[in-house]
Amino acid sequence: MTITFRNIHKAFGPKKVLQGVSFTVRDGECFFIVGASGVGKSVLIKHLVGLLRPDDGDIFLDDTEVSRLTEREFYEVRKKCAMVFQSSTLFDSMTCEQNVALPLRKHMGLTMKDALTEARERLSQVHMSHFATAYPAEIGDGMRKRVAIARALTLKPSYVLFDEPTTSLDPVSARRTDVMIRELCDQFGVTSIVVSHDLVSIFGIADRIAMLYQGNVRLLGTREDFKNTDDPVVRQFMSGEAEGPMQV
Amino acid sequence: MNAALNIPYRMGAALLLIADQTGGIAIMAGQVVRRLVPPRIDRYELFRNAYRMGVQSVPIIAATAGFTGALMVIQGAPIVERYNARNIIGWSAMFTTFRELGPLLIALMFNGRVGANNTAELGTMVVTEQIDGLRALAIDPITYLVVPRYLSIAIMMTALVIIGDFVAILGAMGMAWGILDVWPRQFYYSAMPMLQTWDFSVGVIKGFFYGNMIALTSCYFGLSTRGGAPGVGRSVNASVVAAASGVFIVDYLSTFILH
Ligand SMILES: Nc1ncnc2c1ncn2[C@@H]1O[C@H](COP(=O)(O)OP(=O)(O)OP(=O)(O)O)[C@@H](O)[C@H]1O
Ligand SMILES: [Mg+2]
Numbered sequence: 001m002t003i004t005f006r007n008i009h010k011a012f013g014p015k016k017v018l019q020g021v022s023f024t025v026r027d028g029e030c031f032f033i034v035g036a037s038g039v040g041k042s043v044l045i046k047h048l049v050g051l052l053r054p055d056d057g058d059i060f061l062d063d064t065e066v067s068r069l070t071e072r073e074f075y076e077v078r079k080k081c082a083m084v085f086q087s088s089t090l091f092d093s094m095t096c097e098q099n100v101a102l103p104l105r106k107h108m109g110l111t112m113k114d115a116l117t118e119a120r121e122r123l124s125q126v127h128m129s130h131f132a133t134a135y136p137a138e139i140g141d142g143m144r145k146r147v148a149i150a151r152a153l154t155l156k157p158s159y160v161l162f163d164e165p166t167t168s169l170d171p172v173s174a175r176r177t178d179v180m181i182r183e184l185c186d187q188f189g190v191t192s193i194v195v196s197h198d199l200v201s202i203f204g205i206a207d208r209i210a211m212l213y214q215g216n217v218r219l220l221g222t223r224e225d226f227k228n229t230d231d232p233v234v235r236q237f238m239s240g241e242a243e244g245p246m247q248v
Numbered sequence: 249m250n251a252a253l254n255i256p257y258r259m260g261a262a263l264l265l266i267a268d269q270t271g272g273i274a275i276m277a278g279q280v281v282r283r284l285v286p287p288r289i290d291r292y293e294l295f296r297n298a299y300r301m302g303v304q305s306v307p308i309i310a311a312t313a314g315f316t317g318a319l320m321v322i323q324g325a326p327i328v329e330r331y332n333a334r335n336i337i338g339w340s341a342m343f344t345t346f347r348e349l350g351p352l353l354i355a356l357m358f359n360g361r362v363g364a365n366n367t368a369e370l371g372t373m374v375v376t377e378q379i380d381g382l383r384a385l386a387i388d389p390i391t392y393l394v395v396p397r398y399l400s401i402a403i404m405m406t407a408l409v410i411i412g413d414f415v416a417i418l419g420a421m422g423m424a425w426g427i428l429d430v431w432p433r434q435f436y437y438s439a440m441p442m443l444q445t446w447d448f449s450v451g452v453i454k455g456f457f458y459g460n461m462i463a464l465t466s467c468y469f470g471l472s473t474r475g476g477a478p479g480v481g482r483s484v485n486a487s488v489v490a491a492a493s494g495v496f497i498v499d500y501l502s503t504f505i506l507h
Contacts, residue, residue, distance in 0.1 A: 051380050071383075078386035089381030091373075093296075103385045106392075112292065151385070 001027040001062060001158055001191045003048065008057035010043060017043050019215030020057070025193060030185045032202050033195045035212035036237070036248065041195045042086055044212070045161045048193075049083050050074035061159065079107060082157035086164050086195075088148040090136040096147045097123060097132040103154045122150045127176070141168040149177065153184075160184060162194045166201050174198065178205050199238070202226075211237065214247070269490065273468045279390050280398050280464070293396035301362045301397075302404030309408045310415045312357045316349050317341060317416030318423035325427055334430050338439025341420040346413055346443070346451045352499055354412045355458035358405055359491045363466040366397055367487040370470025371480040379471070389471070398463040405459025409452050450506045457498045465491040 003025040010018040017040040025031040033041050046052045047059055050069065059067040066077055090099050100122050101115035110118065123129045126146040131139050136147070149165060162181065166174035182205045184190040196202055202209060203223055210220045211234055219226065219234045226238060236244030320341035328337045370393065373379050379389050424430040430438075469487035473479050 046380075049384050051383060075386045075388070078384055083384045085377055085381055085384070087377050089377045089384075091378055091381070092376075093369075102387070106385075106387050155386075 001189070002060070003031075003159065003191060003193065004058075004060040005044070005047075006058045006060070008044070008047065008059065009055045010040070010047070010052065011055055016215060018054075021212070021215070021217055022057075023210050023217055023220055025191060026207075028185055028189045028191055029207045030181060030205055031191075031193050032206040032209040033193060033212060034197065034202065034209060034237070035218075036246070038248075039212045040215065041212060042163050045083070045163060045193055045195060048159075048161060049078050049081055079155055080157050081159040081161065082152040082155065083161040084145070084148050084152045084163060084165055086167070088136070088141075088144040090144055090147055090151070092136055095133050095135055096128065096139070099136070099147060100151045100154060103151065107155055119150075119154075122154060123147065126150045126180075127173070142170060142173060145169060146173065146177070149180070156188075158190060160190055160192045162192065162196075164195055164197070166196060166198045171200075174201065175204075177201075181205060213237075269468070269486075272472060273464050276390075276394070276468045276471075277464050280395055283388075283391050283395050288391055288395070289399065290392055290396055293392065294399060297396050297400035298404060301366070301400050302407060305358060305361055305404070305408060306411065308357060308361060309354050309412050312353050313345075313350055313412030313415040314419035316353050316412075317345050317419030317421075320345050320349070321420045321423040322427065328428060334428060335434070335438035336442075337424050337428060337430055338420070338435040339442040341424070342417060342439050342443055343447055345416045345420070346447045347454075348451075348499075348503070350412050350416050351409050351451045351454045351458060352495070354409055354455065355405065355462065355495045356492060358408065358458075359462050359466075359488060359495065362401060362404075363462045363491050364484050364488050366401070366463075366466040367470040367473075367484045368480055370397075370467060371473035371483045374471060374473045375476050375479060394467045394471070397467055398460075401463035401466070402456060402459035405462065406452060406456040409455030413448060413451065453506060454499065454502050457502055458495045461494040461498055462491045465494055 004023075006022050008018050008021040009016075021044060033044065035041050043052060047054055047067065048061065050066065050071065054067050057067070058065050061077060061081060066074070069077065090096070091102070094102070097116055097119040100119035101110075101112070104110045104115040104118055105112060108115075120129055120132050123132050126149055128143060128146050128150065131143060131147075136144055145165060145168060149162075152160060165177050165181065169177060178201050181192060181194060185192060185207075194201070194206070206223055208220065208222055209226055211218045211226075213233055219229060219231055221229075226234065229235060232245045236246045321337060324337055324340050328334055373393075382389050382392065421432045421435045424435050425432055466487050469483045469490065473483040
C-alpha cells in the first residue's frame with residue numbers, strides 16, 4: 001500500500017508548478033506535505049486521484065502506474081483512495097447527512113433510508129450529528145471540513161489524502177482530527193498523505209514530512225530531521241520568520 | 249493587425265468557437281445516450297429536478313400560453329369582423345398556437361427560467377470544485393448530474409407544451425368571448441372539426457426537440473465553465489443565447505420536415 005511519485009512535472013501554461021517531484025510514502029504511514037502557499041501541494045495530491053494529469057513522470061499506487069489510466073479506470077482507484085479537498089466541496093443542494101449518504105448509496109448499494117442512518121452514525125464520529133440536516137451553506141468552514149472528512153471515509157479507503165484538514169478548525173476539533181488521522185493509520189492500516197501548515201499537527205502525528213519548495217522536494221525526513229535541520233529555508237519555514245532566504 | 253484583416257480574422261474566430269461548442273454539445277449528447285442504454289439514473293436527482301424544473305414552471309408557462317392564445321385572437325379579430333367569419337377564429341388562433349407560437353414561446357420562457365438556472369448551478373459546481381469532489385468520490389458527473397437533468401428538461405418541456413396548449417385554448421376562448429362575442433361553445437365546436445391531431449402533435453414533437461436543445465446546451469455550458477463567478481456569468485449568458493438560437497434553427501428545420 002505504498003504511494004510513489006517519480007519525477008513529476010506539471011505546468012499551467014508558462015507557470016511551472018511541479019518540476020521533478022519524487023518521493024515514496026510507505027505502507028500505513030502518516031505522511032505530511034508542507035510548503036508555502038501556491039507551491040503546488042494541492043496540485044500534487046490531485047494527481048493521485050486523476051483530477052490532474054502530470055506533464056511528465058509516473059505515479060504508482062501499490063504497483064500500478066495510475067497517471068495514464070482513463071477516466072473510467074480511475075473510478076476504481078478513487079474508491080480506494082479518498083480525498084478531502086481544501087475547500088470541502090460538499091454538495092450545496094444536499095444536507096450534510098445526504099452528502100455523506102451519497103457514496104454509500106452509489107457504491108455500497110444502500111437504500112436512501114439505510115444510507116441516511118449510516119450517514120448519521122458517521123457524522124457522530126466527527127461530532128457533527130447535531131448538524132445532520134443542515135445545508136452546507138448554513139454551517140461554518142470548520143464544520144464543513146469535518147463533514148467532508150466523514151464523507152471521504154465512508155467507503156473505508158486504504159489511502160486517504162487530506163488537503164489541510166485542520167485549517168479553519170478550532171483547536172479542539174483540530175486535535176480530534178489529528179487523533180482520527182493517527183487512528184486511521186494505526187488501527188486500520190490506512191496510508192495517508194496530509195497537506196498541512198498546522199505545526200501542532202505536524203509535530204504531533206507525522207511519521208515523515210516532505211517540504212516542497214520551488215517545484216521540488218526540499219527536505220524529506222522525520223520530525224527530528226525537521227527540528228534539527230541546518231537548511232536555512234526549512235528553518236525559516238518551520239519557525240515562521242518573516243525575514244530569511246525563502247523566496248515566494 | 250490592420251483593420252481589413254481584422255474582420256475576416258474575427259469572423260473566422262467566431263466560426264471556430266461555434267464549431268467547437270457545437271462539437272462539445274454533440275459529444276455531451278453521445279455521452280448521455282451511452283448512459284441511457286441500459287438506463288442508469290439516480291431517481292432522487294431525477295424527481296428533484298423534474299419537480300423544480302417542470303412542476304414549478306407550470307404557472308409561468310401557463311401564463312405565457314394563455315396570453316399567446318389570447319393574442320392570436322386579438323390579431324385575427326379585425327379580419328374576422330370584416331368578413332364576419334366568426335367560426336374560423338377558433339381554428340386560426342389554435343392552428344398557429346399549436347404548431348408554432350405556443351412551443352416556441354414556451355421554449356424561450358423555459359430556456360430563460362430553467363436553462364439559465366441549470367447552467368448557473370452546474371457552473372457554480374465546477375468553480376467551487378464540487379464536480380471534482382464528485383469525481384473523487386468515484387461518481388461520474390454525467391451519469392449522476394447530467395442524465396437526470398437532461399431527462400427532466402426534455403420530458404418536462406414536452407409536458408409543458410401539452411399543458412400550454414390547453415391553457416392557450418382557454419385564453420383564446422376567453423378573448424374571443426370578450427372581444428368578438430364568440431361563445432366558448434361556439435368557439436370549441438367551430439375549431440375542433442377543422443383542427444387535426446397532427447396540428448397538435450407537431451407542436452408537441454417540436455417541444456421535445458426544443459427540450460433536447462435546451463437540456464444539452466445548458467448542461468454543456470455549465471460543465472465547461474472556467475474562472476470563478478465571472479465565468480459562471482459568461483456561461484449563463486452564452487448558454488441562453490446558444491439555446492435560443494438552437495431553438496430557432498430546430499424550429500426552422502422541423503417546420504419543413506413536419507408539415
Ligand atoms: N487549474 C489551474 N489552472 C492554472 N493554474 C493553477 C491551477 N491549479 C493550480 N494552479 C496554480 O498552481 C499553483 C499551486 O497551486 P496549489 O493550489 O497547489 O497551491 P498550494 O500549495 O495548495 O497552496 P495553498 O497552501 O494556498 O493551498 C498556484 O500558483 C496556482 O496558481
Ligand atoms: Mg492547497
